[in-house]
Amino acid sequence: MIKRSLEFARQLIFESLRDGDIAIDGTAGNGNDTLLLAKGVGEKGKVYAFDIQQEALDNTYKLLVNNKLERRVVLIKESHDCLKQYLGNLKAKAIMFNFGYLPGGNHEIITKLESTIPAIEQGLEILQKNGIMSLMLYPGHYGGKWETDGVITLAKNLNPRHYTVLHYNLINLQNFPPQLLLIQKKI
Numbered sequence: 001m002i003k004r005s006l007e008f009a010r011q012l013i014f015e016s017l018r019d020g021d022i023a024i025d026g027t028a029g030n031g032n033d034t035l036l037l038a039k040g041v042g043e044k045g046k047v048y049a050f051d052i053q054q055e056a057l058d059n060t061y062k063l064l065v066n067n068k069l070e071r072r073v074v075l076i077k078e079s080h081d082c083l084k085q086y087l088g089n090l091k092a093k094a095i096m097f098n099f100g101y102l103p104g105g106n107h108e109i110i111t112k113l114e115s116t117i118p119a120i121e122q123g124l125e126i127l128q129k130n131g132i133m134s135l136m137l138y139p140g141h142y143g144g145k146w147e148t149d150g151v152i153t154l155a156k157n158l159n160p161r162h163y164t165v166l167h168y169n170l171i172n173l174q175n176f177p178p179q180l181l182l183i184q185k186k187i
């Protein structure tokens with residue numbers, strides 16, 4: 001079965017995780033990706049989840065509590081371009097970015113290319129060998145096309161000896177469908 005982009009990203013990321021791994025959610029939002037990562041890293045693992053909105057972190061915390069997984073997650077109210085500041089020398093097996101606005105929240109608070117690019121660059125440094133980063137991009141909303149094009153340009157220019165990059169795009173969908181990039185670090 002060919003999966004929708006987000007479903008495909010989630011499956012690949014989940015399958016890559018093992019007990020004890022470190023994972024990062026660069027955009028916690030309503031917590032769905034954070035929850036998936038928390039399940040994937042197991043009892044001994046840790047997830048670091050970032051969002052600039054308290055509402056998003058509250059929603060994420062509630063979802064984790066409902067699933068009794070809140071102890072596996074560190075919630076951080078900070079922009080994702082501060083990843084390195086919080087992770088230090090830790091290496092992550094998986095990093096998820098799901099850009100755009102908070103569903104059910106203020107649609108004017110969106111991820112922006114100026115912080116998205118440094119966040120991705122820091123994430124690529126933090127990623128361990130064979131680790132995977134997923135990037136869900138939404139060109140349909142105001143500012144989304146600019147961000148999508150900028151991120152795809154960055155990804156296209158990554159050294160192929162260091163990274164494998166997949167652009168997953170369901171091309172017969174109408175109205176600016178979401179775009180998924182998957183980046184695996186080779187060395």
Ligand SMILES: C[S@@+](CC[C@H](N)C(=O)[O-])C[C@H]1O[C@@H](n2cnc3c(N)ncnc32)[C@H](O)[C@@H]1O
Binds near residue numbers: 031033034100102111
């Ligand atoms: C599409 S939502 C994320 C969905 C989420 N991963 C989930 O599973 O429900 C995008 C989120 O990015 C957050 N955001 C916007 N700018 C950000 C930034 N600079 N750093 C971290 N999060 C940011 C928004 O507040 C919003 O909650």
